[in-house]
Amino acid sequence: MKKLICAMLCVVMLFSLALPSFADGLVVNVPEYIDTYQGETVDLYCYASDPLGGELSYIWYSSSTDGMATMTAVNRGTETSDTLRVETAFVGVTYYWCLVESTSGDSAYSSVCRITVYEKLNTPDETE
Numbered sequence: 001m002k003k004l005i006c007a008m009l010c011v012v013m014l015f016s017l018a019l020p021s022f023a024d025g026l027v028v029n030v031p032e033y034i035d036t037y038q039g040e041t042v043d044l045y046c047y048a049s050d051p052l053g054g055e056l057s058y059i060w061y062s063s064s065t066d067g068m069a070t071m072t073a074v075n076r077g078t079e080t081s082d083t084l085r086v087e088t089a090f091v092g093v094t095y096y097w098c099l100v101e102s103t104s105g106d107s108a109y110s111s112v113c114r115i116t117v118y119e120k121l122n123t124p125d126e127t128e
Contacts, residue, residue, distance in 0.1 A: 026100065026102055026104075027047075027048065027108075028046065028100045029110060029111070030044065030045070030046050030096070030097075030098055030110040030111065031045075032111070032113065033113065033114040034086075034113065034115045034116070035118065036088055036115065036116070037088070037120040038091060038118070038119060038120040040088050040120075041085070041088070042086040042115065043084070044060075044083065044113060046058055046060075046082045046083070046098040047082075048082065048100040050104055050106065054102035054103040054104030055102065056082070056101070056103075057079040057080060057101050058081060058082050058098055058099070059075065059099040060073070060074050060075040060096060060098050060099075061073055061096065061097045062094050062096050063094070064095070066095050066112060066114070068109075071095075074096075084096070084098075086115055088117045091117050092117060093114060093115070093116050094115050094117075095114055095115075096112070097110055097112055
């Protein structure tokens with residue numbers, strides 16, 4: 001019973017973190033989806049602005065599911081970058097979020113961006 005209550009509390013806490021905070025007008029946007037092929041370069045950009053003029057930091061998260069409960073940070077150490085270079089070596093779907101924090105005290109999560117990587121098929125010119 002304690003584990004169930006703890007799990008429910010953790011989900012509620014994650015859900016509350018997922019709701020954008022617009023108290024000071026922080027705006028955060030990422031693309032809804034990106035389709036690409038194996039080996040292609042994909043840079044995921046997060047547009048964010050703070051009308052109060054605070055400096056922004058960006059923490060990117062990814063997950064193999066469309067839920068924030070299993071997300072993990074993927075750019076620790078590079079929080080000043082609003083762009084994330086996405087790994088495209090493997091076929092499949094990965095979901096990305098960006099948490100933007102401002103020195104003005106506001107923070108907000110972006111909506112989810114689904115990136116689908118398709119198998120790159122060789123054409124006759126590529127095999128020679």
